[in-house]
Amino acid sequence: MNDIALQKKQLRQQLSAIRNSLLEQLRLQQSEEACKHAAELIHMNRIRSVLVYVPFRSEVDTWPLIHWCWQHQVKVLVPRCDVATRAMILYPLYNKDQLRSGAYGIMEPDDQQLQPSDDIPEAVLVPGLAFNNKGQRLGYGGGYYDRLYERLKDQTVWIGMAHEQQFVDDIPVDSYDIVLNFVVSNKGIGTFSIE
Numbered sequence: 001m002n003d004i005a006l007q008k009k010q011l012r013q014q015l016s017a018i019r020n021s022l023l024e025q026l027r028l029q030q031s032e033e034a035c036k037h038a039a040e041l042i043h044m045n046r047i048r049s050v051l052v053y054v055p056f057r058s059e060v061d062t063w064p065l066i067h068w069c070w071q072h073q074v075k076v077l078v079p080r081c082d083v084a085t086r087a088m089i090l091y092p093l094y095n096k097d098q099l100r101s102g103a104y105g106i107m108e109p110d111d112q113q114l115q116p117s118d119d120i121p122e123a124v125l126v127p128g129l130a131f132n133n134k135g136q137r138l139g140y141g142g143g144y145y146d147r148l149y150e151r152l153k154d155q156t157v158w159i160g161m162a163h164e165q166q167f168v169d170d171i172p173v174d175s176y177d178i179v180l181n182f183v184v185s186n187k188g189i190g191t192f193s194i195e
C-alpha cells in the first residue's frame with residue numbers, strides 16, 4: 001500500500017469513529033440543518049435536478065432534502081452501484097417505496113420498478129467521512145464518486161454533505177479525487193473553486 005493509501009485508511013478509521021459516536025438525536029438535528037442549507041443552495045442556483053445519496057450508517061440524513069425536492073419540483077435521482085465495474089447507475093426516484101436493500105446494505109432504486117435515466121443531474125450531493133475547507137473529501141474507498149466525477153466533472157455542481165465534526169485540515173488526495181464546489185454542513189454553506 002502506498003503512502004497516500006495508508007494515510008487515507010488511517011483517516012477513515014479515525015473519522016468513522018467520530019461520526020459513529022454522534023448521538024442519534026444530534027445527528028438528526030444536524031442533518032435537518034444541513035438539509036435546510038442545501039435546499040437554500042439548490043434554490044439560489046436554480047438547480048432543477050439533483051443526485052442524492054440515500055443515507056446509511058451515520059451519514060448526514062438526506063431524507064429531509066429529498067422531501068423538499070419533491071415538494072419543490074426538483075427532480076431527484078439516486079444511484080445504484082454496479083459492484084463489478086464500480087460505476088453508479090442513476091435512477092429518478094418519485095417515492096420511498098421504489099427503493100430496496102442493495103449493495104453494501106444501502107437502499108437503492110428497485111430496477112423492477114424504475115428505469116435508469118440518462119439525465120445529467122445539475123448538482124450531485126456527495127457523502128463522505130471527512131471534508132476540508134479546500135473542497136477535498138474522503139469517502140469509503142470504493143472510488144464510486146470519483147468515477148462519477150470523471151464522467152460528469154464540469155457538467156454539474158459538486159456539493160459535499162457533512163456534519164461539522166467531519167471537518168479536518170488535511171486530507172490525503174490522489175489526482176483522481178473529487179474537488180467539491182461546496183461543502184454544506186449544519187453550520188452553513190462553504191464555497192470553493194467557483195469559476
Ligand SMILES: Nc1nc2c(c(=O)[nH]1)N(C=O)[C@@H](CNc1ccc(C(=O)N[C@@H](CCC(=O)O)C(=O)O)cc1)CN2
Binds near residue numbers: 053
Ligand atoms: N449513502 C451512500 N451511498 C453510497 C456511498 C456512500 O458513501 N454513501 N458510496 C460512496 O462511495 C458508494 C458505496 N460505497 C461503499 C464503499 C465501501 C463500503 C464498505 O463497507 N467498505 C468497508 C471497508 C472495505 C475495505 O476497507 O476493504 C467498510 O467500510 O467496512 C461501503 C460503501 C455508493 N453509494
Ligand SMILES: Nc1ncnc2c1ncn2[C@@H]1O[C@H](COP(=O)(O)OP(=O)(O)OP(=O)(O)O)[C@@H](O)[C@H]1O
Binds near residue numbers: 008138139143145150
Ligand atoms: N476515475 C477513476 N477511474 C478508475 N479508477 C478510479 C477512478 N477514481 C478512483 N479510482 C479507484 O478507486 C479506488 C478508490 O479511491 P479512493 O480511495 O479515493 O476512494 P473514495 O473517494 O474514498 O471512495 P468513494 O468515492 O467510493 O466514496 C482507488 O483504487 C482508485 O484507483
